[in-house]
Amino acid sequence: MSDSVDPMNPSQPLGRLPKPVTSMPSLAKVDAGRTGNKSTGALEKIRNTYPRSSRIPDEVFRWIIILSAISVFAIVLLVVWELVDKSKLSLHQFGLHFFYGHDWDPVNDSYGAMPFIYGTLVSSLLALVLAVPLSIGVAVFVTEMCPQRLRSYISFLVELLAAIPSVIYGLWGIFVLAPLLRDYVEPFLAKTLGWTGLFGGPMYGLGMLAAGIILAIMIVPVIASITREVMTAVPQNQREAVLALGATRWEMIRMGVLRNARIGIVGGVILGLGRALGETMAVTMLIGNRPEVSKSLFAPGYTMASVIANEFTEATGDMYLSALVEIGLALFIVTLIVNALARLLVWSITGGTARPSA
Amino acid sequence: MPASTSQKVSLWRRLTDWGATGFAVLAAILVIVPLLAIFVYLVIKGIGSVNISFLTQTPKPPGELGGGMANGIVGTGLILAVASVIGIPLGIGSGIYLAEYGRNRFGDLIRFTADVLNGVPSIVVGITVYSLIVIRQKHFSAFSGGVALGIMMIPTVARATEEMLLMVPNVIREAAYGLGIPKWRTTLSISLRTASAGVITGCMLAFARVAGETAPLLFTAFGNQFWNLKLNQPTAALSLQVYTYAISPYDDWHKQAWAGSLILIVLIVGAVAAVRITTSRGRLKGA
Amino acid sequence: MGVGIEVRGLNAWYGKNQSLKSIDMTVPANHVTAVIGPSGCGKSTFVRCLNRMHETIPEARAEGSVKVGEMDVYGGGSDPVEVRRRIGMVFQKPNPFPTMSIYDNVAAGLKLNGFRHRKQMDELVERSLKLSALWEEVKDNLHKKSGASLSGGQQQRLCIARALAVEPEVLLMDEPASALDPISTSKIEELIFQLKQHYTVVIVTHNMQQAARVAELTGFFLMGSLIEYDKTEKIFTTPADKRTEDYVTGRFG
Numbered sequence: 001m002s003d004s005v006d007p008m009n010p011s012q013p014l015g016r017l018p019k020p021v022t023s024m025p026s027l028a029k030v031d032a033g034r035t036g037n038k039s040t041g042a043l044e045k046i047r048n049t050y051p052r053s054s055r056i057p058d059e060v061f062r063w064i065i066i067l068s069a070i071s072v073f074a075i076v077l078l079v080v081w082e083l084v085d086k087s088k089l090s091l092h093q094f095g096l097h098f099f100y101g102h103d104w105d106p107v108n109d110s111y112g113a114m115p116f117i118y119g120t121l122v123s124s125l126l127a128l129v130l131a132v133p134l135s136i137g138v139a140v141f142v143t144e145m146c147p148q149r150l151r152s153y154i155s156f157l158v159e160l161l162a163a164i165p166s167v168i169y170g171l172w173g174i175f176v177l178a179p180l181l182r183d184y185v186e187p188f189l190a191k192t193l194g195w196t197g198l199f200g201g202p203m204y205g206l207g208m209l210a211a212g213i214i215l216a217i218m219i220v221p222v223i224a225s226i227t228r229e230v231m232t233a234v235p236q237n238q239r240e241a242v243l244a245l246g247a248t249r250w251e252m253i254r255m256g257v258l259r260n261a262r263i264g265i266v267g268g269v270i271l272g273l274g275r276a277l278g279e280t281m282a283v284t285m286l287i288g289n290r291p292e293v294s295k296s297l298f299a300p301g302y303t304m305a306s307v308i309a310n311e312f313t314e315a316t317g318d319m320y321l322s323a324l325v326e327i328g329l330a331l332f333i334v335t336l337i338v339n340a341l342a343r344l345l346v347w348s349i350t351g352g353t354a355r356p357s358a
Numbered sequence: 359m360p361a362s363t364s365q366k367v368s369l370w371r372r373l374t375d376w377g378a379t380g381f382a383v384l385a386a387i388l389v390i391v392p393l394l395a396i397f398v399y400l401v402i403k404g405i406g407s408v409n410i411s412f413l414t415q416t417p418k419p420p421g422e423l424g425g426g427m428a429n430g431i432v433g434t435g436l437i438l439a440v441a442s443v444i445g446i447p448l449g450i451g452s453g454i455y456l457a458e459y460g461r462n463r464f465g466d467l468i469r470f471t472a473d474v475l476n477g478v479p480s481i482v483v484g485i486t487v488y489s490l491i492v493i494r495q496k497h498f499s500a501f502s503g504g505v506a507l508g509i510m511m512i513p514t515v516a517r518a519t520e521e522m523l524l525m526v527p528n529v530i531r532e533a534a535y536g537l538g539i540p541k542w543r544t545t546l547s548i549s550l551r552t553a554s555a556g557v558i559t560g561c562m563l564a565f566a567r568v569a570g571e572t573a574p575l576l577f578t579a580f581g582n583q584f585w586n587l588k589l590n591q592p593t594a595a596l597s598l599q600v601y602t603y604a605i606s607p608y609d610d611w612h613k614q615a616w617a618g619s620l621i622l623i624v625l626i627v628g629a630v631a632a633v634r635i636t637t638s639r640g641r642l643k644g645a
Numbered sequence: 646m647g648v649g650i651e652v653r654g655l656n657a658w659y660g661k662n663q664s665l666k667s668i669d670m671t672v673p674a675n676h677v678t679a680v681i682g683p684s685g686c687g688k689s690t691f692v693r694c695l696n697r698m699h700e701t702i703p704e705a706r707a708e709g710s711v712k713v714g715e716m717d718v719y720g721g722g723s724d725p726v727e728v729r730r731r732i733g734m735v736f737q738k739p740n741p742f743p744t745m746s747i748y749d750n751v752a753a754g755l756k757l758n759g760f761r762h763r764k765q766m767d768e769l770v771e772r773s774l775k776l777s778a779l780w781e782e783v784k785d786n787l788h789k790k791s792g793a794s795l796s797g798g799q800q801q802r803l804c805i806a807r808a809l810a811v812e813p814e815v816l817l818m819d820e821p822a823s824a825l826d827p828i829s830t831s832k833i834e835e836l837i838f839q840l841k842q843h844y845t846v847v848i849v850t851h852n853m854q855q856a857a858r859v860a861e862l863t864g865f866f867l868m869g870s871l872i873e874y875d876k877t878e879k880i881f882t883t884p885a886d887k888r889t890e891d892y893v894t895g896r897f898g
Contacts, residue, residue, distance in 0.1 A: 061542030065459060068451025069468045072516070075509055076471050079478060082489040137385025145382055148703060154386060156634065161393050163630050165570020167597050168619045171604045172396050175403075175612065217392050224389070237740040241804070243701060245754035245811060246730025248371055250378035255753065259744050278479025280573040285605060305481050305573070312485070312577050328485045332478060339477035367726045368759055 083329040089322035098326060104291045104307075106315075111323040113330070115291040119208070119301035120331075123283060124276035126212030126297070127219055132269055134216070135223035136258075142224075143231045144253050155228070162221035170285030173214045178205035178286065181213075186298055201296045204288065209297040211287040215279055219272035226271060230264030230349050231257050267345030274338040278331065280305040304331045397623075404620030407613040417583050417599070423610050427618045429585050433500065433594040434569065434622075436587065437579055440504020441568055445511025446561050450550075452512065453519020453557070458545055469520075476513035483509055484574035492578060500586070500593035503579030507571060511564040518560020522553035559633050566629040570622055572597040596622050647845030648714030648814045649674040650695065655709035657690050657699055664690045666869045668709070672862070677837055677846040679860035679877065681853060683897065686866040688849045692817050695847065696732035697725040713815055730758060733808035733844075737820040739800035741792030741807070747774075747783050750792040750803055754811040769810055776843070777806040778836050798829025805836065809844075816840060818848040822855065834859050853893060857881055865889045 090098065094111060101112020142155050182205030189199040234257050242256035258265070288300020289310060304327045315321040411426050418425035452472065456465055487506040492498055526549045534544040550557065572595075575581070580592040581602065596618050603615035650672035657665035664687045672678045680688040693699040694707045697718060711718040718728050741750050751770045752760075760766060770787070774780040779802040783790070792803055801821060808816060818837070822830040837859045840846055850856050856863050857877055864874040865886075873880060873889045884890045891897055 058540050058542050061545070062459065065451050065455045068448050069455035069460065069465075071448050072452050072468060072475060072512060073471045075512070076475050076478075078490065079475075079482065079486045082486045083482070086485075086489050133381075134385045134389055137382045138389050140378075141382035141386045145379060146386075154390070157390050157393055160627070160630070161389070163566060163626055164393075164396060165572070165597060165622060165626065167570065167572045167601050167604070168396070168400070168623060171600060171615055171619055172399055174604055176395065176399055217389075220389055235740075237736060237738060238742070240698065240701070240736065241740045241742070241807075242753075242757075244696065244698060244729055244734035244736075245757060245807070246367075246726055246728075247757050248367070248375040248726050250375040251371070251757055253378070255742070255757070259742070262744075274477055278477075278481070280479065280481045281601060285601075305479060308481050308485065309573055309576055312488075313580070325485060325489075328482050332482045335477055335479055336474060339474070343473060367724055367730075371726075371759070 079332070083325060083332055087322050087326035087329050089319055090326040091322075093319065094323075098323070099330070102293065106311075106317075106320050109317065109319045111319075113304070113323075113327055115293050116302050116304040116307050116327060117330075118293045119287065119291075119303040120277060120305070122208060122301065123211045123215055123287065123303055124273055126208065127215035127276045128269065128273055130213065130216035131219050131223060131272060135220045135268075135272070136227055136265065138220070138224045139227035139231060140253060140258075143228055144249070144257065158221050158224055161217065162225075166218070166279060166281035167285075169214050169218060169282040173210060173282060173286045174206070177214065178210050181205045181210055185209075190298075197295055198297050201294070201298050203298050204300065206286055206288045206300060207298050208287065208294075208301045211283045211301070211303075212297070214282045214286055215276045218279060218282065219275050222275050223268045223272040226268030226346060227261070227265050230261040230268070230346070233264075233349065234260045261349065264346050264349035267342045267349070270338055270342035270345065274335050274342060277338065278305060278335050280309050284309050304328075400616065400620050400623055403613070403616035404618075407617035408620060412614065412617050416585060416594075420606065420608060420611075425614075427594075427596060427599050427614060427621075429582065429594040430596040430599040430618065431621065433579070433582065433586065434596045436500050436589070436593060437503045437507060437575070437595055438565065438569060440501060440589065441507035441511055442561075442565065444505060444508030445564060445568075446515055448508075449512045449515025449561070449564065450519050450557065452516035453523065453560075454545060454550070456516065456520040457523035458541075458549070472513040472516050475509070476517075479573075480510065480571055481573040481576075484577055487574065488577045495590070497590070498578060498580035498592035499590045500579055501589040503575045503593065503595065504589075506574035506578050507568040510568050510571065510574065511561075514564035514567060515557075515560050518563070519553070519557050522556030522560070523549055525556070526552045555636070559636075562629045562633050566626045566633075569626055569629075570597055572601050647674045647841075647843065649845065650815060650847070651710070651712040652695075653710040653712075655691070655694060655707065655711060657687070657694050657707040658705065659690075659702070660704040664869050665694065665707070668871050670864060670871055670874055672845060672847060674845050675841055675843075676862060677841045677848060677860045678862040678864065679856035680847065680849045680864050680866060681851070681856050681892075682866035683892065684851070685868075687869040688866045689819055691866065692819055692847055692849050695815070695817060696734055697728050698734065700725070730754070730811055731813055731815070733811070733813035733816045735801070735804050735808055735816070735818045735821045738824050739797060739804050741795070741800050741803050743791060743793035745792055746788045747790055747792055747795070747803060748787040751806045751810050753807060758811060770806075773806040773810040776809050776840070777802045778832065779803060779806055796829075798825050798832060801825060801829070801833060802836070805833075809840075814845065816844045816846045818846065820849050820851065823851065830855075853881070865892060867892070 090111065094101070098111060098113055099117065100114050102114050103110055103112045104115060105111070138158060142151060142158075146154060182203050186199070186203040186205070186209070190203070193199050238260060239252055239256045242252045247255065283303050284306040287303060287306060289302055289306060290300040291302045291307070292299065294301065308324050308328055312321075312324055315324055411424060413426060413431070414428050415424070415426035416429045417427070452468065456469055459465070460468060483506050487502050487509070491502040491505060495502070530552065531544055531549060534548050535541070539548070575595050575598050579595055579598065581598040582592045582594045586593045600615045600618040600622065603611040603618070606612070650670075652668055652670040652672075655665055655668040656663065668691060680691060682688045690699060695711055695713070695718065699705050699707050707719070709719065713732060716728065716731060717723055742753060745753065748770055751773050752766055755766055755769060771780060774783065779799060782799060783795070792800070795803060805821075822833045825833065834855060837846055837848065848860065860877050862874070863877040863880045865872045865880060867888055873884060873886045875885070880889060881893050884893060
């Protein structure tokens with residue numbers, strides 16, 4: 001169509017008026033006519049490179065992708081399967097007694113996991129008691145009180161806490177935190193609050209208190225970051241509405257922000273609990289590893305994750321190993337429920353878009 | 359004017375306002391102090407012991423002075439390589455599924471499953487890989503350690519990939535389809551490339567997170583006093599060695615534990631800082 | 646009973662940009678005063694300076710003299726918290742507290758200020774809801790329905806009730822009906838007309854017909870300055886300044 005205007009080069013003088021279109025040119029003709037035009041050559045190249053039917057490569061790709069996704073599902077199923085399968089022996093033998101029996105006796109092949117359940121629960125709850133006020137405090141500070149310039153530095157520092165590996169927390173705990181507790185904090189607590197019965201007995205430094213404290217430090221970033229997210233999601237006009245009624249800044253935060261965000265904050269706390277329950281190395285290094293149930297926080301204890309970490313490779317005998325795997329199964333189920341609950345709560349506030357970290 | 363409300367803001371309200379501010383500042387300080395303390399101790403106690411012999415030698419027998427964690431550094435690298443080969447492709451693949459093909463009930467199931475996997479305690483992952491691989495092979499290995507860590511990388515990488523792909527505007531995809539480019543090519547060369555910065559971020563974060571893991575390696579890689587570069591043998595890892603040394607009764611080993619931790623933290627913080635600097639998103643997820 | 650507002654030499658900034666230039670204005674008690682002008686002229690800023698809401702935005706500040714009755718809003722001993730209690734504000738987009746019931750929404754300001762007597766609170770809530778013409782519609786569900794479950798127009802009336810519950814002397818309204826449908830809008834306008842018996846009302850509006858309907862006085866703002874301020878009738882029929890005339894006849898804005 002050399003006598004029509006070249007749309008790519010309109011400055012070219014018109015030779016003649018373009019012929020009116022009297023019939024629809026077939027696709028073939030259009031293609032042939034255009035191959036001479038350099039500007040549409042690129043388009044042509046792409047058109048000719050990929051076969052008009054790309055169904056097969058598309059299908060292959062789709063299946064590869066679907067398989068990757070299914071692999072995630074398969075892995076979780078494998079986890080469940082292996083846990084159930086390898087703990088069958090112990091499940092059969094001890095039944096429910098496993099969970100309230102106090103005796104962990106590898107020598108006589110008799111296993112009761114109560115001390116570990118107790119240790120896990122107490123250390124995690126202690127961690128929550130310490131971490132929740134701190135996390136909400138930090139989140140409030142960063143979102144509502146901190147000067148703009150400092151904000152990103154402080155939140156970076158808090159997130160950095162989450163990046164430190166468990167074993168390094170444990171190392172620091174053994175050589176810095178435990179002596180600190182043994183020499184200063186525990187005597188002080190024994191003197192002032194000893195009457196509660198929670199702070200008595202020999203002071204080793206290592207024990208439930210140390211484990212609780214290190215766990216608290218480790219879960220603060222989790223709870224704080226979710227709290228920050230849900231607080232930031234509260235619309236600005238809610239804050240203004242409270243201020244306009246004549247509220248102090250704290251009252252504005254309490255009524256206009258925290259109140260709106262409380263469901264999400266609870267979700268964050270539960271997620272923190274989930275993290276604390278499954279934490280292994282730092283706790284193992286600080287809790288003393290004695291399977292005893294004791295009222296005092298100074299006493300050593302033992303958690304579900306710790307007993308697995310310590311005794312798994314030494315486990316002689318099928319029953320011993322099976323008992324340990326059963327503890328792993330229990331741990332898996334508990335963290336599963338806790339985490340699912342947490343995500344439900346956080347999603348209900350953020351509308352399913354924000355994903356909680358950890 | 360209701361008779362019972364005072365004209366001026368009551369003292370109690372002012373005090374609670376000040377108190378709350380004070381508490382929030384205190385909380386921020388209390389949270390940052392351990393962080394700084396840990397870093398300070400790592401540097402002070404670790405720097406002294408990080409020397410050439412530490413970086414190049416293998417452990418000496420217990421009780422003897424000297425030796426290093428060279429095999430641990432290399433072993434960690436080996437295990438992380440295996441983990442990345444497993445975790446990154448599966449993670450990216452799952453992420454692509456969730457973003458491009460999975461906006462349906464099945465996709466929701468996969469998304470939920472990935473979150474479940476994310477929450478599985480690391481020691482339980484170790485048990486699973488032990489049952490699946492170590493028992494069958496009848497020996498510990500770097501490979502099984504890599505599989506365990508790779509499994510733990512998947513949810514982080516998948517989530518980052520999905521999020522970043524969802525941020526690619528649909529008009530770009532439509533432009534590609536309009537040009538006749540098939541879906542598979544669009545997803546890889548166009549969507550994924552556009553999202554690549556964030557996906558790489560996700561991979562680096564997952565990497566940083568598993569680099570410091572110890573529990574899953576306890577009964578998969580198991581640790582090794584000597585050099586090992588074979589995938590099917592027990593292998594040393596920095597985190598394992600730090601653990602073993604930390605709980606040992608030897609002072610020299612304690613010093614080396616600090617040194618090993620310093621190296622580990624440099625590796626991890628380096629990855630995290632690089633992520634922060636190179637992204638404008640600014641929020642870390644999944645750490 | 647409402648009080649008058651005296652504004653002398655009010656200047657306001659967002660960071661480095663000056664958004665209000667030396668405003669002088671006297672708002673008489675128990676009247677409705679409208680503030681009109683094109684987008685960005687400073688009318689919202691002006692109103693937010695009256696109850697010290699302007700300074701809650703980072704980098705924003707205001708200087709000058711604002712006297713609400715006897716209260717010197719920017720004076721040396723003045724406390725923004727107290728100022729805001731005595732000057733009520735209703736926002737453009739209705740913002741009831743979603744986690745609270747209707748009753749709790751209205752009572753929110755009372756509870757903040759330490760009010761405890763249950764019976765008196767009940768009376769005040771009822772009075773406020775009646776003043777904002779919402780009582781009949783919600784009186785059976787005060788504690789059961791949440792503030793967010795009402796329609797847009799009802800939510801805005803709830804916000805008005807909430808503002809009135811703490812018995813302010815002045816009521817500021819920043820485009821209160823712009824997010825509402827025409828029927829709700831006319832209800833709100835009726836309400837404003839009645840509220841002036843008890844309160845001094847300053848209303849920001851971009852809708853000139855609305856200003857003409859509800860306000861006795863109107864101030865025209867342009868680029869941060871108060872161009873003309875007079876009886877509404879005069880502003881709309883025989884404005885003194887050409888810029889005012891251009892705006893009200895629709896030549897710009």
